[in-house]
Amino acid sequence: MSRPIVAIVGRPNVGKSTLFNKLAGKRIAIVEDTPGVTRDRIYTEVEWLNKYFTLIDTGGIEPESDDIILSQMRTQAELAMDMAHVILFIVDGKHGLTNDDREIAQMLRKTNKPVLLVLNKVDSKEQSEHYYDFYELGLGDPIEISASIGLGIGDLLDEVIKNFPEGLDTEYDEDIIKVAIVGKPNAGKSSILNNILGEERVIVSPIAGTTRDAIDTYFEDGEDKYLLIDTAGIRRKSKVSENIEKYSVLRSITAVERADVALIVIDATQGVTEQDTKVAGIAHDEGKSSIIVINKWDLVEKDDKTMNMFVKQIREKLPFMMYAPILFVSAKTNQRMHKILPKIKYVSNEHSKRVHTGALNDVIGEAVLLNQPPSDKGKRLKIYYATQTSIKPPNFTLFINDKKLTHFSYQRYLENKIRENFGFEGTPIRFNYKEKERKR
Ligand SMILES: Nc1nc2c(ncn2[C@@H]2O[C@H](COP(=O)(O)OP(=O)(O)OP(=O)(O)O)[C@@H](O)[C@H]2O)c(=O)[nH]1
Ligand SMILES: Nc1nc2c(ncn2[C@@H]2O[C@H](COP(=O)(O)OP(=O)(O)OP(=O)(O)O)[C@@H](O)[C@H]2O)c(=O)[nH]1
Structure with a gap:
């Protein structure tokens, strides 16, 4: 569904x-005073009264323009009208009705989808002094x-939800x-x-100054449901402002925080950059x-030898992330692109995997026999018992005799043993220790 x-x-x-x-509850799109700055279809998940839906911002429609960006926007808006179940047609209540509004209304009247006429800036x-003028559009009562400021948003959302057709899935899905x-x-x-979506969804425009923005795309592949959080965008050659650059990194961070799986895309011609290291560090x-x-x-x-050299360089620059699989792809020639989605699915499963306590203790017990835990002044670290206490990421609690005896290198040894036996590809593993008197 x-x-x-x-x-x-x-x-x-x-x-x-x-x-x-406002509806996304976060600053996702960049708002600017110049007309035409939001140049993309932007997606986000919205929740209202326990109902979930996907919201798309189509950018403007300028029906009679040959400008390449504007005509692309128009196509995108048409696409959105095609896809949408409910359309919010926004007009400016402060400025009043314009000819462009009339043209858009004419397009919208042809769709049989519910269209809500939204009078903004009231x-x-x-x-609004212009309120009654908008009836001319033939789209019902303006909202x-x-x-x-956030006025009237609740009423608007009530109206949106009322207009959903039957049979759609509005439940939140943990999966x-x-x-x-x-x-x-x-x-x-x-x-x-x-490429993952197999559809041209994002504007790729050769014009300098095209901005794009973070978009969330929800899709299903038959078995699984995905939300792709894209942080691309902000390509503005003429005025690369420092703020916007910073904003871009900031948004990468926010995107990682919202995600389960981070796809860290590295340009092969550039190698691992400082920004990559930073974002990878945050994901970890x-x-x-x-x-x-x-x-x-x-x-x-x-x-x-090239591939091995790359692997070596990546492992050196991102030593904290030895667990991350590396894929060599070309989005241009499609080389190995089909491996991305199965890999996402795989690491996502590993991320939420639980191992049985019995099996875990067998592995830890054997590891301890093979390689004795560290000792200090004649006192040796004893591991009595281990259990996995959480997932996403997997967290292991070890019950031990003395926290002072724990050592990073021994923890890494145990981590390697756990990975050898249980996998956990792509995910960091956490340990914590609890001191406990031995009773037996
Ligand atoms: N007074 C007032 N100003 C608003 C309101 N909503 C948006 N604005 C202002 O209107 C301007 C345009 O807002 P945007 O949200 O960028 O408009 P947009 O429709 O996405 O614009 P494009 O990117 O050009 O398509 C900005 O200066 C906003 O601050 C409102 O409710 N009241
Ligand atoms: N040769 C080659 N070019 C590619 C490949 N993938 C992307 N490109 C080109 O690299 C440029 C940037 O690609 P985008 O997909 O827009 O990159 P992005 O990371 O989304 O960029 P921003 O929006 O600036 O963050 C475009 O000109 C693409 O055609 C590839 O695998 N091989």
């Missing part, structure tokens, strides 16, 4: 991104809101595998995302699963 989709449409500058951000409880696609600008994140510290994707493999001149 699929999730309800709600699309936001409207001409530039009416407040679509502002509304989107920043007080008083009715007044202020996206920036959704959440994947963050992170990496440096231009590493190929969007290309990989598009946050206990997320990671897959290292070396993209643009087609651009690398190779012989039979």
Whole structure:
């Protein structure tokens, strides 16, 4: 079953991104005063009264324009109208009705989907002076809101939910595998995302200054449900502002925090950069699963040693992440791209795997026999008992005689033994210790 989709449409500058951000509860899209800055279809998951739906911001529609970006936006808006179950048509209650609004309304009247006419920028409880003008559009009663202040949003959402067709899935699903696609600008994140989806969903425009933004894409592959969190975007050659660069890293971090699996995309022609190390470090510290994707493999001149050299370099630069599988792909030629999704599924399972206490203690017991625990001043570390106390990431609690005797290198030894026996590919493993008197 699929999730309800709600699309936001409207001409530039009416407040679509502002509304989107309000509903997403986070600052996802960048809001700017210049018309035309939100240039993408942007997705997020929204919850209202325990009902979940996917929200799409289509960017503006400028029906009579040959401008390449604008016509792409129009196509995207049409796509969204195609996909959406409910359409939010945003107009500007402060500015009043425009010809562009009329043209968009004309397009929208042709769809048989519910269209809610949303009068934005009504920043007080008083009715907009232009309120009655909008009846001309033939789309029913305008719903007044202020996206920036947050007025009328609850009523709007009530209306949205009322208009969902029967038979859609609005329940929250714990089984959704959440994947963050992170990496440096231009590493190929969007290309990989598009490839996974098998559909041209994100604007790829050759024009400098095209901005894109974090988008969440929900999809199912028959067996499993996924939410792809893309952090691409912000490509703005003319005015690369430091703030926006920082914002991009910040957003990578937020995306990783929301995800279970981080797809760390590295441009093969650049190798592991500082930003990659930083984002990978965060994924590790946050206990997320990671897959290292070396993209643009087609651009690398190779012989039979190249791949091993790359692996070595990656392991050296990301030594804390020895557990992460490495895939060498090309989003351009499709080389090994089909391995990405199965790998995501695999590491996601490993991330939430539980091992039986009996089997775990057999492995620890054997490890201790093979290699004695450390000792200090004649006192030796004793491990009485081990158990897995949580998943995502797997956490192991060891009951021992004295915490002072624990040692990082011995912990790493135990971690390796656990991995040898149980796998846990792609996921960090955590240990904690509890002191306990031996009773037996
Ligand atoms: N007063 C007022 N201003 C708003 C409100 N919502 C948005 N704005 C302002 O309107 C401007 C445009 O908002 P955006 O959210 O970027 O509009 P958009 O429709 O996404 O614009 P495009 O990216 O050009 O398509 C910004 O300056 C916002 O701060 C509102 O409820 N009240
Ligand atoms: N040769 C080659 N080019 C690629 C490959 N993957 C992506 N590219 C190109 O690299 C450029 C950047 O790709 P995007 O997918 O937009 O990269 P991104 O990481 O989403 O970029 P930002 O939006 O800037 O963060 C585009 O020109 C792609 O065509 C690849 O595997 N091989």
